[in-house]
Amino acid sequence: MTAIDPTAHLTAEQIEELGRELDAIRDEVISSRGEKDAAYIRKVISAQRKLELVSRGILLFSIFPPAWLIGTAGLSVAKIMDNMEIGHNILHGQWDWMRDPKIHSTTWDWDHVSPAEQWKHSHNELHHTYTNVIGKDNDLGYGIMRVDEDQRWHPFHLGQPLWNFINACFFEYGIAAYDLELGKNLDKRRRKDPEFRARARAVGRKIRKQVLKDYVIHPLLSGPSFLTTLAATFTANLVRNIWSHSVIMCGHFPEGVQVFERRSIKGETRGQWYLRQMMGSANISGSKAMHFMTGNLSHQIEHHLFPDLPSNRYAEVAVKVRALFEKYELKYVTGPLPKQVYSAWHKVLRLSLPNRKPKVTTPDREQELVAA
Amino acid sequence: MTSAALRSRAWKLLEMLTTPLLPSDYLDLVSPLRAGADLRGRIEDVHPETGDAATIVIRPGRGWRGHTAGQYVRIGVDVDGVRLWRAYSVTSPTDRRDGRITITVKAIPDGKVSNHLVRRAKPGTLIQLDQATGDFVLPEAKPAKVLYLTAGSGITPVMGMLRDIEFDDVVMVHSAPQPHDVIFRKDLHDLVVDKKLRLTELHTDTDGMLDIARINELVPDWAERETWACGPAGLLDAAEEHWTEHGVPERLHTERFRPSIVVAGDGGKVTFGTTGKTVDADGATPLLDVGEEAGVLMPSGCRMGICFGCVTPLTAGAVRDLRTGEITEAEPGVLIQTCVSAAAGPCDIER
Numbered sequence: 161m162t163a164i165d166p167t168a169h170l171t172a173e174q175i176e177e178l179g180r181e182l183d184a185i186r187d188e189v190i191s192s193r194g195e196k197d198a199a200y201i202r203k204v205i206s207a208q209r210k211l212e213l214v215s216r217g218i219l220l221f222s223i224f225p226p227a228w229l230i231g232t233a234g235l236s237v238a239k240i241m242d243n244m245e246i247g248h249n250i251l252h253g254q255w256d257w258m259r260d261p262k263i264h265s266t267t268w269d270w271d272h273v274s275p276a277e278q279w280k281h282s283h284n285e286l287h288h289t290y291t292n293v294i295g296k297d298n299d300l301g302y303g304i305m306r307v308d309e310d311q312r313w314h315p316f317h318l319g320q321p322l323w324n325f326i327n328a329c330f331f332e333y334g335i336a337a338y339d340l341e342l343g344k345n346l347d348k349r350r351r352k353d354p355e356f357r358a359r360a361r362a363v364g365r366k367i368r369k370q371v372l373k374d375y376v377i378h379p380l381l382s383g384p385s386f387l388t389t390l391a392a393t394f395t396a397n398l399v400r401n402i403w404s405h406s407v408i409m410c411g412h413f414p415e416g417v418q419v420f421e422r423r424s425i426k427g428e429t430r431g432q433w434y435l436r437q438m439m440g441s442a443n444i445s446g447s448k449a450m451h452f453m454t455g456n457l458s459h460q461i462e463h464h465l466f467p468d469l470p471s472n473r474y475a476e477v478a479v480k481v482r483a484l485f486e487k488y489e490l491k492y493v494t495g496p497l498p499k500q501v502y503s504a505w506h507k508v509l510r511l512s513l514p515n516r517k518p519k520v521t522t523p524d525r526e527q528e529l530v531a532a
Numbered sequence: 533m534t535s536a537a538l539r540s541r542a543w544k545l546l547e548m549l550t551t552p553l554l555p556s557d558y559l560d561l562v563s564p565l566r567a568g569a570d571l572r573g574r575i576e577d578v579h580p581e582t583g584d585a586a587t588i589v590i591r592p593g594r595g596w597r598g599h600t601a602g603q604y605v606r607i608g609v610d611v612d613g614v615r616l617w618r619a620y621s622v623t624s625p626t627d628r629r630d631g632r633i634t635i636t637v638k639a640i641p642d643g644k645v646s647n648h649l650v651r652r653a654k655p656g657t658l659i660q661l662d663q664a665t666g667d668f669v670l671p672e673a674k675p676a677k678v679l680y681l682t683a684g685s686g687i688t689p690v691m692g693m694l695r696d697i698e699f700d701d702v703v704m705v706h707s708a709p710q711p712h713d714v715i716f717r718k719d720l721h722d723l724v725v726d727k728k729l730r731l732t733e734l735h736t737d738t739d740g741m742l743d744i745a746r747i748n749e750l751v752p753d754w755a756e757r758e759t760w761a762c763g764p765a766g767l768l769d770a771a772e773e774h775w776t777e778h779g780v781p782e783r784l785h786t787e788r789f790r791p792s793i794v795v796a797g798d799g800g801k802v803t804f805g806t807t808g809k810t811v812d813a814d815g816a817t818p819l820l821d822v823g824e825e826a827g828v829l830m831p832s833g834c835r836m837g838i839c840f841g842c843v844t845p846l847t848a849g850a851v852r853d854l855r856t857g858e859i860t861e862a863e864p865g866v867l868i869q870t871c872v873s874a875a876a877g878p879c880d881i882e883r
């Protein structure tokens with residue numbers, strides 16, 4: 161919520177025109193979706209499965225250091241592929257158009273402790289609809305961090321660099337807790353709510369299965385390599401967690417990304433919704449491999465504009481979207497991974513300390529923030 | 533412990549190893565046709581029959597339970613990346629030694645699947661299969677005299693029968709626009725030469741449509757024959773009427789190919805199958821709103837087409853995507869986003 165609105169130079173007319181131009185980009189991809197795209201996701205899924213199988217096979221001999229290294233690296237990549245390019249995107253419905261019941265948002269489950277159903281609700285529905293609206297989009301700081309100078313500071317925020325680091329290491333558990341809205345649901349009355357209990361049980365079941373697989377059964381199968389395999393799966397989960405956390409932080413945290421007040425989305429038009437997605441997201445620049453490993457979330461801006469387009473098309477969409485940014489004189493926030501990660505962490509650190517109130521504030525906005 | 537119990541224990545253990553996937557997800561990578569897998573088939577050969585018809589040779593998976601002559605099979609084919617299901621008669625005999633089956637497909641104008649199969653399908657492609665089904669089959673006791681009354685691609689289930697069982701006295705009346713449009717023409721003529729079939733071939737481009745009353749003159753003893761008829765609805769309707777009029781309706785067996793063409797309109801009657809509510813909808817109101825207004829509990833989320841929190845099976849009819857204008861027709865397994873879809877003619881929603 162910067163003092164200066166970077167979209168102030170646009171008229172209502174222009175914003176709607178921008179919306180129409182974005183709709184046209186979307187339609188073009190949809191009408192050209194086909195066999196090649198289907199082949200792409202099938203290939204990625206099959207490659208991921210083979211990589212995981214081979215890596216786990218090698219880890220049976222993880223007592224030998226080279227086997228440990230190769231197996232752990234392979235498993236880390238396989239887990240990243242599962243969560244990012246495959247899981248995140250399928251659960252968004254990006255591949256529902258293929259009508260393949262095995263690659264469908266309603267049937268897919270991922271290597272993650274948060275059950276797909278719950279994640280779809282908090283991510284697809286809340287985060288993607290209310291992107292960067294303080295008080296509505298809990299992805300902003302995951303409810304544990306202060307992400308904007310306008311948010312009221314509390315001594316609790318002093319620890320946020322640490323919270324953020326812990327969250328990065330155990331990211332999948334953080335997400336599961338977040339999807340459960342654990343913080344809010346821990347109070348006595350809510351804890352007893354049958355709906356919450358059912359969801360908590362589902363998470364419990366998922367955690368049990370995941371933990372059993374990674375930390376009991378596979379190590380046991382490795383016999384004498386029990387301990388080294390245990391260490392390997394732990395490492396792979398850690399790598400996957402830190403990686404996804406970093407990528408996701410780059411999506412909405414770096415400097416230059418806007419957040420919005422609740423009041424501002426009342427009666428939002430399609431054009432305004434698009435504009436909010438454009439101003440509320442940031443990209444990561446890099447090679448093809450880089451885009452792949454982030455599940456194309458490096459094209460976060462494009463993903464937020466069109467969350468249901470197949471991920472393999474974001475790169476071509478990005479060229480057109482960027483041209484629109486230029487045409488409408490808007491700032492396209494992007495940069496290489498290290499720079500974006502640094503920028504996001506810097507913000508976390510900066511906002512852990514109290515700041516002077518920004519000069520331009522309206523009474524309305526302040527009220528809004530108290531409510532948030 | 534019995535061996536079955538042991539096996540199920542072992543399977544449970546395997547499932548723990550692969551969670552959240554299933555062991556079969558990995559096995560499918562190497563052996564999609566194995567026993568116990570979802571039923572699939574592999575296209576092994578495609579050979580043309582006429583200018584617009586081709587026979588597809590399919591190796592079914594190990595779970596295939598075989599078919600009875602005259603039955604059809606539903607297949608799921610990926611056309612332009614989208615899985616579409618259609619039913620085709622099995623045209624191979626039941627005892628084919630190599631275990632393969634054939635279907636014979638005629639490309640119909642604008643037919644997505646039929647044109648794909650006839651003109652673009654490649655050997656090696658995997659397709660989805662259902663078990664064979666349908667009661668357009670021969671009886672267990674051999675009838676003394678048989679009549680096959682067919683037209684166009686209605687020949688396909690009958691060809692499956694002809695190839696399967698020999699009868700002593702078989703007559704066939706088959707119509708097609710021109711000689712070169714007759715699917716299996718050579719096979720039929722070979723049977724005639726071998727005296728296994730008496731054939732009347734009618735060419736409708738020159739002779740006009742078959743008037744069912746002519747059956748008296750073409751096959752004088754038609755009423756004594758056990759008859760299997762397959763072809764366009766007009767022919768079947770006329771045959772049913774004729775056989776009933778002459779008091780022998782039980783001798784006639786018909787097979788109708790379900791017309792797959794839905795005419796997309798603008799708005800229509802929307803039926804919510806589970807709750808049994810039916811309401812009128814215009815072509816501009818999202819079905820989510822239509823349902824909610826009618827008091828049906830509809831799942832929803834963003835209400836703007838991005839979260840997929842509102843997907844619901846479309847069981848009949850067609851809907852229009854309000855953003856792109858794209859039409860989606862009901863097929864098994866088709867789900868629609870109700871918040872951005874409107875009725876394009878009458879349709880049924882599972883809610």
Ligand code: FES
Nearest residue numbers: 833834835840871
């Ligand atoms: S309610 Fe979100 S896609 Fe329909």
